[in-house]
Amino acid sequence: MTATRREFLRYATGAGVGTALGGLAGLGLTLAPARAKAQALRIKDSKTVPSICPFCSVGCATLIHVKDGEIINIEGDPRSPHNEGTLCPKGAAIYQLHRNPNRPTKVLHRKPGARDWEVVELGWAMDRVAELIKKTRDETFVERMPDGKLVNMTTSIFALGGATLDNEFNHVAQKFCRGLGIVAIENQARI
């Protein structure tokens, strides 16, 4: 079938050329060579790591190809009963979540009233945030309501976020907050 089509092509082309240029036809005729230069497969010799799409809630399974510690490709996991290897445009763009020059990688700090960010050390920033949480908690903590009900909480710190993050994050985050008495915990499920 294939061969027939190709012969047809050669014939048709040859005929056209023949009319115009007679005997020149046939010289260097290279229409049907199966000689595509083998392109090196990008994911050859890479490690495949199972992952999940971080966008919507469908939970499409992905496969991540890693070579020399670098992510080189991400595509759908064909085994998944959710997506059977398919993805939407966001899922198909997960690669650019990781390999992207716009990605911030430094810790930034802005002093009250300052005009600009300063790049700061991660450890310092963590210490400072912990200090601020303790200060605010200690200043605003309520053990009992005016009517005597025990509440052990503060409403002066607002912890936001979680719907885009792991269950493990959510557990640690809510436990951190509730452990300290921070009750205003919210995420995107509300809005």
Place this chain on the structure above:
Amino acid sequence: MYPRNLEHSDCFVIMGSNMAECHPVAFRWPMKAKMNGAKLIHVDPRFTRTSANCDIHAPIRAGSDIAFLGGLINYVINSERWNTDPFFREYVVSYTNAATIVSDDFKDTEDLEGVFSGLVQYTEKPEWPYNAFVGSYQPASWQYKSPSVQGQGEQVAPTARSGEQKAAQGPQAGQPAGGPTGPQPPAPLSWDDVVRSLKRPPPQRDPTLQNPRCAFQITKRHFARYTPEVVEQITGCPQAKFLQVAETLLQNSGADRTSAFAYAVAWTQHTYGVQMISCCALLQLLLGNMGRPGGGIMALRGHAAIQGSTDVPTLYHSIHGYMSHPTVLKKHDTLRDFITTETPSGGYYANLPKFMVSYLKSFYGAAATRENNWGYDWHPKIIGDHSHMAMMAAMEEGKVKGMICVGQNPATSLNGSSQRAAMRKLEWMVVKDNWMTETATQWYSAPEIKNGDVKVADINTEVFFFPSTQIAEYDGSFTNTQRMLQWHFKAADAPGDCKTDTWFYYHLGKRLKRAYENSSAARDQGWKNTVWDYDREPAETAGEISDEPDELKILREIAGFQTADPTKHLAGFGELKDDGSTTCASWIYCGCYPAPGRNLTARRQPDPPGAPGAHLNWGWAWPANRRVMYNRASADPQGRPWSERKRWVWWDGSAANAPNAQTGAPTPAGKWIGYDVPDFALTKAPNAQPRPDGIGLDAMSGLDAFIMKPDGKGWLYVPSGLVDGPLPTHYEPVESPVQNLLYPKQQTSPVYKHWAKAKNYNQVARVGDPDYPHVITTYRLTEHYLAGAMSRWLPWLSELMPELFIEMGRALADEKGIRNLDWVKIKTPRSEIRAKALVTDRIGVMNIAGKRVHHVGMPWHWGWEGLSTGDVVNDLTSWVGDPNVSIHEGKAFLCNVEKD
């Protein structure tokens, strides 16, 4: 219901969702069904990519969904098919509360011109004046005819409760206020007797459904006014279309056919959002579609882990596994109070003491003892609505000092300019994100800063930005829209200072543990006793330096283990105990990690092609790896599949059973089997009767398919649990171009929430306001994600939808002299923004009771950061919301549009 199950549907109605655009891969399955002859229906104010692929698109005015659904209910109940095909009667009588008799005190909206019995005024309490109800119901009269269903009534989001309300209702009324002042008695060894003491006689039923006070008759009367004519008048949907939808749905429901609904935030983001979903549930119960393959209601959630973040709640109102957060608004003073208030005696939720004690053990570890009531008093209590908008309203008044924002972007959220103004009043703010979000940069680049209204130097907030890891740079689990936990593995190291968000809280916790190490203050004891050990074992970090917490240790704490030996994990919530011998944060996740080395969330074993099944070896879905909830209803009352075509779970009367593990007594033959994990007591025969002294599942009959409900029935009529009425009723959105045609005296829900009502920044347009004549709805596009942080920085996605736009009909564009791509100003009482016009016939003018109403729509993905930037559409929205769940009304409000 889950997306893949839709391939078994015969009819699929998408309403309140734009599934093809927002969940494209899930839409694979209804499209498979369509290839096999299923009918797809989209009911939506816009003709979207979903509509383009459906057989029927029925346009309705944004926010009029209950009128449409109510019309369907009325059509179904009065249809010949529903009244002649025995399937419907059998399903409804056996599995729903249609036959249950309702209190004589109950008065319907039909009796009271648009409101239910029990409506009272609401006044804020000074300790926390952000609950924002415009009115409030005392729901005592909504109960089943005495003796009432008790307990589940308290499964109301605490958002919905106020002290007054509580005081005026129910058996706890009149109890003295105030918490434990002296030493409390220790917790009992077993809570069974406490639960048994809550038992009430079963409610009265009339299986003939003739009693005028039975739930069915009340429902029928309630919806009698929702005729096709009224539906057309209210929704703008031509009657012919409506009837086509109704008939298609009806013809594709029955013993041999099932229909499904899907919804998303276009049903939740209303001042009566919960009622929309409730209305759909009512309809699907009537049609016998619940608990069956290809039937039910598909809740399409929006974020990778939003189900997980609700199950493992970073939400103020609940603790793990949907237990209510201890609150001052209910009788929760002691653990015993909490348990007696929250626990129903019937249904699986009667096991709540086991869930709660195991949760407290996970929290406080060895410090939680029977003597100290498992540390309950250390656990904080909420004092009101601490939801997003409530907190922002408080923040705007300077009541909040600090904020930690991880992976969320409130600067572009509801009534965005007000949220930004609120955040500028913080003393400190931490943003941890993968991308520079508008929230991180609002203090120097928000529109009000750029235009000079606010000076950077005047903002005294100390701001931090911490970069985060991306999905492939750490291990962990997401819970998807199917309630399925799926593990993802780390593939590469993160660059620079990018750390996981779990790392952030874990290490903050470590610092604060050190900070409070020497405190002897009573208020710090809870924190001091909080178990905080997720360090990796040295062996795991050999060869690499990692201070990242051990995700599997966290998962183990969530999923549970034997307190005495943490290497003995729990195989399922059946193993949970209320004596402290089991430690388990989340009862619903119990069983996902049944042994060390057996993380079931990481399973990737699909069923072989063509085999009927639910892919039970792929990931792990709560509860107990079940894929279709309440699937007992997929069999008829005798336990046989309703039809061969709709076989899912059934009773095998001959299956031999192992003897009782404790007593050694033989168990009678017979077992529920099928393609899924049966959602029922495995060996309970279809004809089993409740045990008279039984609690929990023992209190249920072989017909009580809805095992989480205290009466085992699917609820047509909702006697408790909702604060805005036991039946869905059509109200207008807070901002509406027309009067409520159904109940002219009751324009909106009588009990919705309106925060900062007196503030200039949160004013709403009047009914039919000539300054704001057009209905606007907001939505997502396939090409972007949420507020855009995860998509607008990605060139491959930005190029696909490079700029913000407003979609408007040709008639409006002609009226205003607007051409395609012209710049347009969009104005609401809150704000004004600009966007380019996309003039189309996919949205347009509707005829609402003789009035021409223009619809416009805007995607809300934009902000000022990223490659693709645009105005913040949420600046237009307001802080009004649903009284049950405090979700805002972002899907239907009013605006004006002018050429710029």
Place this chain on the structure above:
Amino acid sequence: MAEAMGFFTDTTVCIGCKACEVACKSWNQLPAREGGQPELSGISYDNTVQLSGTTWRHVKFIEQFDGPYNGRWLMMSDVCKHCVQAGCIEVCPTGAIIRTEFDTVVIQSDVCNGCRACIAGCPFGVIDMNPVSGTAQKCTLCYDRMSVGLEPACSKACPTDSIQFGPIDDLRRRAQTRLEQLQSQGETRAQLYGADPEGPVGGLNSFYLLVDEPEVYGLPSQPKLPSRNLASSAAGSVVGAAVLGAVGLVTLRKRRSEDVAESERGGQPRA
């Protein structure tokens, strides 16, 4: 020779999600247009606008409405047609464009010198320059993936299987079945485009199921090979040359009178 492989694009199940576009860019590491910051096109939801050297998949959006909410919205993922008789191969002067063992058409980027004859030669407007490589580029039907038995990135990603990949004969059978299904459902305008091996350009190895005339989708109704004009245009040139030669002979030859004068002066005789 391996089996002929290709795409069957069933436009009736396309949801316009553009996953194919992104999956293609991701696998082939193609840049976004204008750094990801082009302007809104205003053409429905189509901001890709056309296939190009860096966009090898393009989802078209066609709004066919007759008043508000009254109409339909067609979507179609467009790609190189991998013509059985390929115009681009015909006109390529460097041999950069070849036919592979899968009967697909591939531009070898290391051979192409950017002359753009193939752009003009393609009857479908598929090929264009990739400004990064300076060569003409288009869909390779993921030749690299196919070589190791992997499905092309776009069809693999397609959530609704609008894009199907497989042996051409198999795809044709599937397409025929689907066509009959649609026609029996009353979609009278449903038609296959490029599925007929006896049709224009010998059939397309990437063919389509449409529900309206090809022009509605921006497709030529009768795609043709560029060489169809070779004979006629060359003949025109030859005739032109002959006429000009004649005119030249008439006007430029030496005149009789001049001949005499010339011999008198002893000039050279004419050659």
Place this chain on the structure above:
Amino acid sequence: MGGSRVPDTFFTTPPEWTWWIIFYFFIGGIAGGSFFIASLLYLFGRPSDRPVVRLGYYVAFVGVVISGILLILDLHRPLRFWHMLIESNTGNLMFKSWTPMSIGSWGLLLFGLFAALAALSAAREEERVRWGPGFVVGRGFRTVVAIIGGILGFFLAGYTGVLLSVSNRPVWADSPMLGALFLISAASTAAATLILLGRRRDAVDAASLGKLAEFDKWALILELVAIVVFLVTLGAAVQVFLSVWGVLLVLGVIGAGILLPLAIGMGWVKRWSTKPATAAVLVLVGGFLLRVVTLLSSEQVHIAGHRVISP
């Protein structure tokens, strides 16, 4: 044609053959045309035409060099220009007999060779250069060069139009007349070039210029006919000229570039009749505009989304 409102050629992408190519088509046409005029003059003309013959060879040589440069500059990978002649990955000769661009590449190369030989011969004849083998001034050699080079000149002048036709672009692929039209236009512009340049050379006989002018006149008439036939054969694609390009075609190409010089040549325009140079300049402008109009009118048409955007 399928009976569609929009011609099939409109659903294609413009190759962006613009200014480099326009100038190449213009200059290459002049080069080819000059050579075959020179050849005809050499073979059939008088000895007094020899300065024009030499001039023609020089123009052809300079033109072909510029043409080669323009063509290479037009490539997006100029250093790979040789891929047109040698298959880069096999080392075989690259020649496709049915592909005008491939033939053209070889044709241009060969024409370049003959133009160089002819120019060298002419330069030796004028004793401008003294190097090179002696046979280049031989009669037989000159005759062979004139015949083969002349044929190649015809080829170069005409293949460009064929090259455009062998495509799927609007206008170009819609008519078979472009080859002939470009060839004729090459002749007219070449004659005009030789008239203009010849006027400045003392050695050039006025009679030679007169012959050139006569030739040019007939060429312009032929060109006019060719344009009319071209427009007629375009069919529906003629709508492309309902634009600025149509105005330019009528006023610039036909009016200023053909009718006006014809009128001057016929002596109908009194004021300019004494200025044949004016006519020649107009012919050149017209020939240039013909290429501008032909290329850019087609380049304007493209598809956006699913719609055809034409001027």
